[in-house]
Amino acid sequence: MQYKGLRRRIAKTVAAGLVASLYLGWGSQLFAAPMITNMPHRADGTRITGSQPVPKEMPHDVAVKTKPATPKPATPPTQAAPKVETPKPATPKPATPPTQAAPKAEAPKPATPKPATPPTQAAPKAETPKPATPKPATPKPTVKPATAKLPTKPPGLETKKPDSVKPAAPAKTTKAKKPAKPEQVKAVYKVGDKGWKVKQAQQYLQKLGFDPGETNGQFTKATRKALRKFQKKYKLKETGNLDNATYEELKWQAEAKEYGGNVASTKILKTAAQYKGVPYVFGGTTPRGFDCSGYVQYVFAKHGIRLTRTADTQAREGKFVSKKNLKPGDLVFFTTYEPGASHVGIYAGNNLFWNATSSRGIMLSNLTDSYWGPRYYTARRILTGNDRSR
Template identity: 40%
Template structure:
């Protein structure tokens, strides 16, 4: 019965966040007229690059500088929050398909990443009532927008979201992602269980992003590109930038 309930909880969570998982952003490899519009807007903001409709490393570097200036997550990806800040309007359609695989280039000399040869993703057969309560609480905020320094449902940043969700269930955590990593017991990627906290490097060297692990390689966090959303660690952007995990429950 516990196994069935746990599987249903994860399945419901992923279905609830399906729009966030599949939503396409503009990143390295994206091409088309809208990429060219983004590049032109970056140029008008003083960044040096070519408006050729090809989202390359030069475009990504300019986006990162813009995101840093606007206090957004610095990931070089133009998602809804960055798009609105840059273009002055909401992103109302999905970007052109990338000619590359999802995700963009990572500096593996800097990021720990995940060793696919040693990891085995799996569903957790049983979860405690506390873990279930934490996951259900987190699910309530899917779609809440990103806000730099945000700690309430009006807008969250990554660590503010984690701190808020756990605090709602009577568990006090530090404010910053790096401070949260210092709490609890460190666990390996193969030992991950729902309710664990997972950490990533997004721009500066070291831990700069935290999320709540859901099971089977998925986690939920607050990002500048999608707000509170479910994402995968199995491949792509977050897979390459994984730094570690801990258990606070």
């Protein structure tokens, strides 16, 4: 009996405990199995209504196999590779309680890139996060490149329209200046006159040692005084005026002072003959040996007339004289070993001239023989006395 009463008490106590556990909610935790449905839910069975963050890493007891990303194919250099849409990650399922194995999480497969467009088509535009389907661009027609033309203007130079040019005002017509009348040469110049002949006479007076004052062509009292002194010295009519006779005497005396015009041609020829037979020496300037220009220079220097050293420069001394007007004492020039005046001699009259030859030394040669005739070049007059007609 006692055993039966004890069993009843135990049954009542267990029943009371079960009622209490059901009332406090412990029974659902101890005995009830978790509820798993197709909707997202937590481990305790509550539904997930909002988006859940993706866990940074999976539990260590779950092996996740991921497929390697497929490399994107290289696009041709003329086209840009199309942008691949990034797929939205799938929401992972929540982990089940420890009593159940968690499902394996599948890695998202990368989207297969679209094939590259052909070279004749432009690449599609890049897609926005939620892009619309891009429309294919119309292919451009293939055009053969034309032959490049040379630029007519530098690149980058902006061509501007020319400014409107105003028509130039008509130039004022200027009256043409009448040519100046040639100066009339007077027979006699007096104080107050002016001209080129007065200027030349003043220069001659100055060279001869008579002070004419100014040499600007203006006839002054100083010029008249100088002319009277000159006229008195050379036995001319002492008027103090510049007439033709006074001008010619001034010219002759000035040239004679420069080249020794007072020397008679007979004296020159007598000195030239003294050195007959002296041997020829190239560069020689003394009686021990002469070349052509050294011989002529030496003869004239004996009479106070200074000449330059070479034949080509002596051909510019004095003044020109034609072949038919040659007088004794004039210089004659020939072309021999080089063009121009390369040989010189002293004319002696009757087509003969003194010169230094390489074969026979100082000798008389004929101006018209077969050698010298064709080589004749020119003649110059040093002795101004040959021009004097008084």
